[in-house]
Amino acid sequence: MIEALQKDYTTAPITPQERVMVDYVVKLTKDATKVWKDDIERLRAVGFDDRGILQITLIASWFNYINRVADSLGVGRGE
Amino acid sequence: MVYRANNMNVLWGIGRLAVYFTETRDPTSCKCGETWGTPKKTLYREICTMTWIRTLSLGEADEKLRKAIEGEKAFYPKEYAEPVHPDASGASSIVGSHTLIPDALYHAFATFGALMSPDLPLSRRQHEMIATMVSVTNRCVY
Numbered sequence: 001m002i003e004a005l006q007k008d009y010t011t012a013p014i015t016p017q018e019r020v021m022v023d024y025v026v027k028l029t030k031d032a033t034k035v036w037k038d039d040i041e042r043l044r045a046v047g048f049d050d051r052g053i054l055q056i057t058l059i060a061s062w063f064n065y066i067n068r069v070a071d072s073l074g075v076g077r078g079e
Numbered sequence: 080m081v082y083r084a085n086n087m088n089v090l091w092g093i094g095r096l097a098v099y100f101t102e103t104r105d106p107t108s109c110k111c112g113e114t115w116g117t118p119k120k121t122l123y124r125e126i127c128t129m130t131w132i133r134t135l136s137l138g139e140a141d142e143k144l145r146k147a148i149e150g151e152k153a154f155y156p157k158e159y160a161e162p163v164h165p166d167a168s169g170a171s172s173i174v175g176s177h178t179l180i181p182d183a184l185y186h187a188f189a190t191f192g193a194l195m196s197p198d199l200p201l202s203r204r205q206h207e208m209i210a211t212m213v214s215v216t217n218r219c220v221y
Binding site for chain 1: 132176
């Protein structure tokens, strides 16, 4: 599943609910200013409550933070 | 120094799962004395984990730093407790990168631990999907 996500998440064997979640995560990561209220409504429509939406947002944001720290300080990159 | 990362059961790897499956590097690409290049499809990869700034090992840590590290660990679900990318002290190298500012270390990683709580709505599968997609989208090398 993870390998399929990396290759092309649009064809990965995930549920429709997971697909909406991943679409949101990718959009947030690429440019959070492009996220709009209808994205939140899509998450609600597939069954996420507001606590779940907050958790998705915070986990995605936390990994964006840690990716930037790791890349900027050379964690795993060598000299 | 070479570290071996098992990507299957420890959270520090979840943002990197996809990379472990597919990425190999030219062994000469790392000039810090570590080596790269475990073949694909082994589920393992040897990686360079040094940072470009000074970090403190547990042996060098004062009480404030030790408390910060122990405190943030307390938030982790049990299955996420062991680091995939340990530094020289055995701690996670990404945690190590924060050691010069113990308060930031504590709050950053305690937040992470809190977000992984099984009491929250998302499943571990969903945690892993989010982490993977963020790291893949960012092309993060860690």
